[in-house]
Amino acid sequence: MQTSLSVRPMTPDTVWLARGRHTRGSAEDVLRRSLQQRKDSQAIDDFMELPEDEAAPAERVFEARWRAGGDVTVRARLSVRPDAGEGHGQEWMLVAEAEQPWDHAWPSPAGLFWPEGPDTAWDQDAATHLALGEINPLPADDQETRRLLRNTVRGGWHIHVVVHEAMTTDDRGRTPVARWLPPGLRHRVVEHHAAPQQLRGLNWALRGTGVQVPRGGAVVLPGVPAPEGHDAQDFSVRAVFLDGSRPADLVDAVTRFAALPRPLPVDAEDALTALREDWHLLTLQEELERQRGLVAMYAEALEAMTKSRDLYREAAESAHEALAAYQESARTAAAGPRPSDTPAASPLQQLTRTFERFKVKRSAPAAGDEADAAAQRVTSEQ
Structure with a gap:
C-alpha cells in the first residue's frame, strides 16, 4: 500500500x-x-x-x-x-x-x-x-x-x-x-x-x-x-x-x-x-469594504495608543510624586529621628509602594500591548 x-x-x-x-x-x-x-x-x-x-x-x-x-x-x-x-x-x-x-x-x-x-x-x-x-x-x-x-x-x-x-x-x-x-x-x-x-x-x-x-x-x-x-x-x-x-x-x-x-x-x-x-482583482464593493476595514483598524490603533499615552503619563506623575516623597523623607531623616509610637515608613518603602501601585494598573489594561498589536495589524494590511 x-x-x-x-x-x-x-x-x-x-x-x-x-x-x-x-x-x-x-x-x-x-x-x-x-x-x-x-x-x-x-x-x-x-x-x-x-x-x-x-x-x-x-x-x-x-x-x-x-x-x-x-x-x-x-x-x-x-x-x-x-x-x-x-x-x-x-x-x-x-x-x-x-x-x-x-x-x-x-x-x-x-x-x-x-x-x-x-x-x-x-x-x-x-x-x-x-x-x-x-x-x-x-x-x-x-x-x-x-x-x-x-x-x-x-x-x-x-x-x-x-x-x-x-x-x-x-x-x-x-x-x-x-x-x-x-x-x-x-x-x-x-x-x-x-x-x-x-x-x-x-x-x-x-x-x-x-x-x-x-x-x-x-x-x-x-x-x-x-x-x-x-x-x-x-x-x-x-x-x-x-x-x-x-x-x-x-x-x-x-x-x-x-x-x-x-x-x-x-x-x-x-x-x-x-x-x-494576496488577491488584487477587487470589485468596487470589495475595495470599499477593504478601506472600511483599514479605517476601523486605524481607529483601534489610535485608541490603543491614546490609552498607552495616558497610562505612561500617569506613571510619570506617580514617579514624580514618589521621588518628591523620597526626597522629603530623606531630608526629615537627616534632621534627626522623631519620637513616635508608630515607626514611619522608610523612603525606599514609599517609593516601592508607589511603583507597585503603577504595576497593578499597568498589568490590568495592558494598553501598551494593545497598541503594539494594533499597529502590527495596520502595518500588515497596508
Missing part, C-alpha cells in the same frame, strides 16, 4: 487545481490575448496581470474572476515560470476557488485562461511531459513504463488513467476519455494506453501501487498517498470498448475518483494561500 512521507492538508471542496507546461513561445503573451478574448466575450468578468515581483522576477502572475453556474463567483490565480528542469518551456500552476463546492459541470478554469484549439502548446503535464486530455501510448520498454508510472503517481496534480487495448484499434478507438468527461475534469486527466502485447509488462510495472489493469479494461491510478476512501476495485473497469462509443463505466470511475477527498498536491498549499491572502 502506498504511503506518504509527510501528512499534507486536504484539498478544500471549493478548490480546482491544475499544473502544466507551455512548450513554445511566450506563455505570457498567449495568456494576455486569451484572457482579453474571454473578457470581450463575457466568459470572464475581469482579469489582471500583477506587477513583476522583485523577489521572483522570472515568475508572472495572472488573476481572473468569473461567475459559474449563474451566480457563483470564482477567483483564479495562474503563475508562470521557466521550466527549471529542461531549460526551455514554461511551467504553469493554476488555483481556482469558488464560493460554493466545486461542480465539475462548470467550465474548466484552464480552458478560460488558455486558448482552446488543436494548435495549443500549454496542455502538457509538467511531471511527465505527456498531453492532458489526450491518449498517450506507453513506452515499449517495460523499465521505461515502470519509471513513467512511478512518476505519474507523485505530486497528485492530475488523475492518471491506464487503458489496455485488447486488440489494435482503428481511428474510432482513438477517442480519449476526456472527451466524454464533464468540462471541469477535461484538463485534469492524463490517459495512458497499453498495446495488446504490453499487458504483462504493464501490470509488472504497477506492482506496489495496489492496482492491476484487467485485459481489455482500465484502471484509475490511486496516487501517493491514495485518496481517503479509495478502494482499487471501485476504480477498475473490466472492459472498455474502443469503438468510439461513450465508455460509461470508465467515465463513472474517473468522476467518482475526482470526488474523493484528496491531499493538496505538492506546492499547492503556497499557491492557495497566495490566492486567498
